[in-house]
Amino acid sequence: xxxxxxxxxxxxxxxxxxxxxxxxxxxxxxxxxxxxxxxxxxxxxxxxxxxxxxxxxxxxxxxxxxxxxxxxxxxxxxxxxxxxxxxxxxxxxxxxxxxxxxxxxxxxxxxxxxxxxxxxxxxxxxxxxxxxxxxxxxxxxxxxxxxxxxxxxxxxxxxxxxxxxxxxxxxxxxxxxxxxxxxxxxxxxxxxxxxxxxxxxxxxxxxxxxxxxxxxxxxxxxxxxxxxxxxxxxxxxxxxxxxxxxxxxxxxxxxxxxxxxxxxxxxxxxxxxxxxxxxxxxxxxxxxxxxxxxxxxxxxxxxxxxxxxxxxxxxxxxxxxxxxxxxxxxxxxxxxxxxxxxxxxxxxxxxxxxxxxxxxxxxxxxxxxxxxxxxxxxxxxxxxxx
Numbered sequence: 001x002x003x004x005x006x007x008x009x010x011x012x013x014x015x016x017x018x019x020x021x022x023x024x025x026x027x028x029x030x031x032x033x034x035x036x037x038x039x040x041x042x043x044x045x046x047x048x049x050x051x052x053x054x055x056x057x058x059x060x061x062x063x064x065x066x067x068x069x070x071x072x073x074x075x076x077x078x079x080x081x082x083x084x085x086x087x088x089x090x091x092x093x094x095x096x097x098x099x100x101x102x103x104x105x106x107x108x109x110x111x112x113x114x115x116x117x118x119x120x121x122x123x124x125x126x127x128x129x130x131x132x133x134x135x136x137x138x139x140x141x142x143x144x145x146x147x148x149x150x151x152x153x154x155x156x157x158x159x160x161x162x163x164x165x166x167x168x169x170x171x172x173x174x175x176x177x178x179x180x181x182x183x184x185x186x187x188x189x190x191x192x193x194x195x196x197x198x199x200x201x202x203x204x205x206x207x208x209x210x211x212x213x214x215x216x217x218x219x220x221x222x223x224x225x226x227x228x229x230x231x232x233x234x235x236x237x238x239x240x241x242x243x244x245x246x247x248x249x250x251x252x253x254x255x256x257x258x259x260x261x262x263x264x265x266x267x268x269x270x271x272x273x274x275x276x277x278x279x280x281x282x283x284x285x286x287x288x289x290x291x292x293x294x295x296x297x298x299x300x301x302x303x304x305x306x307x308x309x310x311x312x313x314x315x316x317x318x319x320x321x322x323x324x325x326x327x328x329x330x331x332x333x334x335x336x337x338x339x340x341x342x343x344x345x346x347x348x349x350x351x352x353x354x355x356x357x358x359x360x361x362x363x364x365x366x367x368x369x370x371x372x373x374x375x376x377x378x379x380x381x382x383x384x385x386x
Contacts, residue, residue: 053089142354
């Protein structure tokens with residue numbers, strides 16, 4: 001991928017301001033509220049987002065759109081036209097947006113955001129032979145020309161299990177939420193532990209009402225002298241603040257039994273939970289996000305939502321392939337190249353089944369901010385050694 005070329009903020013703001021009204025090629029095909037960004041480029045990339053959807057969806061869409069615009073200007077590539085399309089947050093809106101993108105001559109579609117939108121837009125895109133890089137985390141909509149750039153549940157679990165085993169952790173307890181995410185994470189964990197030659201003799205599950213009983217079950221096993229090297233906690237930002245005090249009250253802290261988590265732990269104040277300090281979890285190296293968030297804030301004002309990096313990385317991927325010959329730019333072989341792509345969140349590669357794989361770091365929870373204790377791989381050829 002080309003090196004990022006940072007654009008002077010004032011010039012970028014002026015350029016973005018000039019894109020506020022419809023115009024340029026394909027203007028007659030715009031849906032209400034659409035604009036064409038960078039309309040002088042010959043390679044058209046459509047961006048399907050719920051721009052006018054009610055609630056928080058529209059603010060997320062705005063951030064994803066601005067992140068994609070930031071990538072376009074950072075790379076300063078005149079050959080790309082970014083063509084936003086409003087899905088209105090509905091399947092019918094997504095279908096209409098995809099039809100408009102096809103009519104405009106888009107060679108690649110980025111988005112939509114929601115699974116039902118992706119399914120509806122994909123029908124149109126497949127018929128036209130246009131690949132899609134979507135933001136949904138529902139793997140059921142992936143494949144047959146649809147690629148998910150999002151962080152997919154369970155895909156980070158092998159990384160943390162492999163790292164834990166490299167540190168001598170072979171016997172695990174599992175404390176898992178009774179949620180769809182918890183089931184996916186636990187299945188991935190069981191597979192990773194078995195393939196690595198470890199064991200997980202203790203299992204407890206919890207919901208919002210029975211955390212205490214589940215915590216006591218794990219604590220009793222530890223107190224009885226059962227060998228537990230690490231405790232797997234695939235809990236979320238909403239669950240951890242309630243779970244951590246109960247763990248501490250039961251005598252379970254990461255100082256006594258190594259806690260390991262998932263990317264769900266990757267939020268700003270995870271270190272405020274004393275029981276979790278010293279815990280390990282897989283996530284992108286925060287340096288990439290911090291750099292992106294700083295540039296975004298200087299350009300648009302405010303801190304972007306965490307998902308905004310996907311908009312930037314999707315557009316960066318599109319730019320990196322735009323110099324290929326027409327008809328080959330976004331071919332299956334190019335999109336799924338084994339070397340992958342480098343972005344805000346580190347290495348990522350799109351897989352033939354439409355899902356994605358990431359090269360992640362291992363972070364340790366600290367009272368202030370987390371610390372990287374195992375770096376992300378520099379290439380996928382070395383990823384298995386981490």
